[in-house]
Amino acid sequence: MPVFRALSHGLLILILLVATSAQADELKDIAQLANQGQASQALERINTYLAAKPKDIQAIFLRGVLLAETGKRDEAIRIFTELTEKHPTLPEPYNNLAVLYAEKGQYDKARAALDAAIKTHPSYATAHENLGDIYARMASDAYGKALQLDTGNTRAKSKLSLIKDLFAAPTSPAQPTAKVDIQKEVQIAAAPTSPLPAKAEVKPAPSQPAPEGTKAMPATSSADQAIKDAVYQWAQAWSSQHVDQYLASYASDFKTPNGESRKAWEALRRDRVSKPSKIEVSLNKLEISVENENNAKVRFMQSYRSGSLSQRTSKLLVLTRQQGKWLIQQELTNR
Known part of the structure; x- marks a missing residue:
């Protein structure tokens, strides 16, 4: 689980909740590098950054995130433990612990860590939710043990079933019910009491199903609706891990993030989309700007969950209309 909110996914897509400063852009660049699947390189850069600025709390926090994402869990625990000792009023390190x-x-x-997070920041909703999940996980284990000792214990069986139903993710008939899990969220500490933005609640437009947790904005024109449908299709393909459909959402002249070849970019994205056991992408606050009949921009907040990672990112999609379809020509984060 990454620095994190839902204890249940996979990696990459960090957001920095940093105040404006001379270092903010550099930290965002490092986080962006991790988001592109290069966590090891990002970790090298954050180590270099901290060599010059060893007391930068945000950088230390980000290093803890990157350590967790690269499998160095014990080191990450040490980082977050030290942060709680030196900065006991920050709730996020407790949550990540x-x-x-x-x-x-x-x-x-x-x-205990979540109790401490809530004590420092009583309105920290993520910690409250995670604490509930911890208790549910503990209850699930206890009921399971009771059933092992007494297979005829119908009360324990019923209670265990209720917990599993409570945490079961909405699925299609072809998908298995999700097992009980705890939630986590990757977060970058900004200020001792800086709350995270609320989770996106978005519903799709009737003509095109949107990813779960996504709320559709009212269409003002047929062009707006077509653009909205294209964005929802892209997000749904990503969530469903339909890689070919996901890649088909990008225009032939798509500007790759780092100027790499389209082939190299597709290979990276194919791996990043198909590898996690589960991905959830939801969109919020869509703002559509139609420049002309063939060009448009869409701004929104994106929530991403995968494995042990949960993050929110502001995003801008530059769209172009080719052969009657709206396709992504450029994808920019933190815009």
């Missing part, structure tokens, strides 16, 4: 402890099955430690 809880996520890491929960991954190791150390639920008592996870619960």
Whole structure:
């Protein structure tokens, strides 16, 4: 689980909740590098950054995130523990500790960390939700143990079933019910009491299903609706991990993020989209700007969850209309 909100996904897509400063752009660049699947390189850069600025809290926090994402969980735990000791009023390090402890099955430690997060920041909704998930996980284990000792215990069986139903993700008939899991969210500390933005709640336009958790904005024209449908199709393909459909959402003249070849970019995205066991992408606050009949821009907040990672990012899509279809010509984050 990454620095994180839902204890249940995979990697990459960090957001920096940083105040404007001379260092903000550099930290965003490092986070962007991680978002592109280059966590190891991002970790090297953050280490170099911290060599010059060893007391930068945001950079230290980001290093903890990157350590977790590169499998160095014990080192990440040490980082977040030190942050809680030196900056006890910051709730995010406690939350991330809880996520890491929960991954190791150390639920008592996870619960203590979340209690501390809530004590420092009573309105920290993520910590409250994660604490509920911890208790549910502990209850699930206890009911399971009761059933092992007494297979005829119908009350324990019923309670265990209720917990599983509670945490089961909405699925199609062809998909299995999700098992009980805890939630985590990758977050970059900004200020001791800086709350995270609310999770996107978005519903699709009737003509095109949008990813779960996505709320459609009212269409003002047929062009707006067609653009909206194209964006929802892209997000849905990403969430469903339909790689070919996802890649087909990009125009032939798509400007790759780092100027790499289209072939290299597609290979990276194919791996990033297909590799996680599950991905959830939801969109919020869509703003459509139609420049002319063949060009448009869409701004929105994107929520991404995969494996142990959960993050929100502001995004801008530059769209072009080719052969009657709206396709992505450029994809920009933090815009």
